[in-house]
Amino acid sequence: MALYVQKFGGTSVGSVERIKAVAEKVKRDRDAGHRVVVVVSAMSGETNRLIGLASQINEDPTPREMDMLVSTGEQVTISLLAMALHQLGVPATSYTGAQVGIRTDSAHTKARIQRIETDELQEDLDDGQVVVVAGFQGVDEEGNITTLGRGGSDTTGVALAAALNADECQIYTDVDGVYTTDPRVCSKAQRLERITVEEMLELASLGSKVLQIRAVEFAGKYNVPLRVLSSFEEGPGTLIVADEEFESMEEPLISGIAFTANEAKLTLLNTPDVPGVASRILGPIADANIEVDMIVQNVAPAGDYTDFTFTVAKGDYKQTMRILQNDVIPALGGGDLRGDENIAKVSLVGVGMRSHAGVASKMFRVLSEENINIRMVSTSEIKISVVIDEKAMELAVRALHTAFGLDKDSIQSE
């Protein structure tokens, strides 16, 4: 008999029929002898409906009142799911975040969980109840309703699993697991049986939007086994496990390929290489709340000029150009500005590359054989990212997917 925390997102509870299907699923697991805590999001569309109402009333509502408003979304779902379980003869009790004792700080709309009081919840489980908890929300010390930020229901699930020492936190989504890359771009992409937390973090931050980054970090930190499954079809999904558990398994070289066309590249050429040049370039950009992703700096051989290149989200491109042109270049006393919006970033991710040399050179060779120019490179312990022309992105993903042995029914080539 295992204890599972099962999280169902907005699409999975998006209609009366879907809620009934979730109840059937939970009943099957309970009938099989398991204890189940269910965490649910607001029905899909509901949060946007509420935000829409707010925006008609106040263009800049206070975070406290926004939390008061949007937290009703999950409260509706928990009561409906409890009713659906009752209809199937399954004893169940619903709880808001506040009721279940999810204590957070007071950072409304992006609160962080501080502790969870599991006594009452544990009592209900001992009584044979299914416990249904509103995701995404908590309560601060003063009793104000807080939310964990959009998509925070994953975090609620993992935090509850950690607090209850659950056997697995199962995240039900509209995909049946984590893939080696996006199947819409590469038809040979395949579902991974397992992946490490570290790899998942790299894949998530690179745009594989299966799971919230924060929930994965949380799972890694508290050693909660995390499983991504489909709420629409049967299947084992993908298990996300801590790094150390993975070491004992045979390591694939590369676990997945992430990519995005949502960045733009900016380069400052021939900037005087004064002390602290990097922070003097990026400081004003950070001050404008623009996030910088990849950063590459080359110093000229003579050492008195530097080329500085970085990427930002496409939406921040124009503002970043303005800041560089108007503030940074005059302050630095020179530099030529270049920009390119038509780029893509492609990244290989895998814990296996830690112990294997040659992944980078093989990646460059594969891209070169396809006549794809590399415009920028950045590496970490378990990731190599290249920036290429946007139009070559899909070709690069498919070529790398095949070359690194990720294709369905293929054998790892190295």
Next chain:
Amino acid sequence: MALYVQKFGGTSVGSVERIKAVAEKVKRDRDAGHRVVVVVSAMSGETNRLIGLASQINEDPTPREMDMLVSTGEQVTISLLAMALHQLGVPATSYTGAQVGIRTDSAHTKARIQRIETDELQEDLDDGQVVVVAGFQGVDEEGNITTLGRGGSDTTGVALAAALNADECQIYTDVDGVYTTDPRVCSKAQRLERITVEEMLELASLGSKVLQIRAVEFAGKYNVPLRVLSSFEEGPGTLIVADEEFESMEEPLISGIAFTANEAKLTLLNTPDVPGVASRILGPIADANIEVDMIVQNVAPAGDYTDFTFTVAKGDYKQTMRILQNDVIPALGGGDLRGDENIAKVSLVGVGMRSHAGVASKMFRVLSEENINIRMVSTSEIKISVVIDEKAMELAVRALHTAFGLDKDSIQSE
């Protein structure tokens, strides 16, 4: 500087525009120097939408989960109203029933308020905040969300006014006050400036659906001045005051005329007059959860037979007939059953009649002059009700309204 508790019902907050209008209204009262606590209902239609969702999932949802579900309706409204007040520059904080400390028993869907913790609320008022409270809901000792039953927002308003010792509890509705009778039936009906709690209770229970009976009882018990006003137009509304305050004013003989066509009459003729006959007739009916309204019993001169007549809601008529026929008559050992669904009840209400003889005889005379037959009479200290043919109801109301001097621009005739 007065302290007002202002309650706005579902229609008054039924849209974004209406919520903004309520915020403007609250701002005007605050700008005039008053302290304001606002109690709001769910936006009109929202509670029904939620109940509709539940009914698609479970034909008989548990009361606890229903409360969890429908209490979200007011929570949406309080946050939106707080945002609307902020938009106008008015400091405001919203609270759910649980947050504001409205403690109830655990009778879900029909909970009763036990106490209110006003400390935090009082602090906010001292800080110059407008406090916005979710009506209709509270929390029990275990932290479960409860509701006071449909329309219970009036009760929340009165209870808060009592706990805060407010100067007035102002109930904003879609009518501009309490009328002498229904203006749709009698065009000469007029708004009352004042009415006693007792009269209001008689009028409310007789079908003048301006206010919840429970809220009026509460106001009477805790001596809270209650004012009914329109949220759509300016005006003083009707003030509902405790009986003793009314005594000092010049008393009108009759305050209002209530009427309903929603009852049916049943008569048992020639029933043996055995001891306890009344309870033996009404016991089985009460057991079936059927409410009996008017009751009249005549004992035959010889004393061995009795005629027993009573009224029930039209919806309960057929079932009541069956119970009498199948259970009561055989048990009593005889009796002839008569029934009539086409009746109406017309009632004169007024504290003035306590000290005036002749109201009943005048009522009977007026009806007789209109050739209206009286089929049943029942009296209380401040009310006389007659049962007549349904088709004569409107004529009776208009004739009595004129005869008792209630018509607009008329002078009291007695």
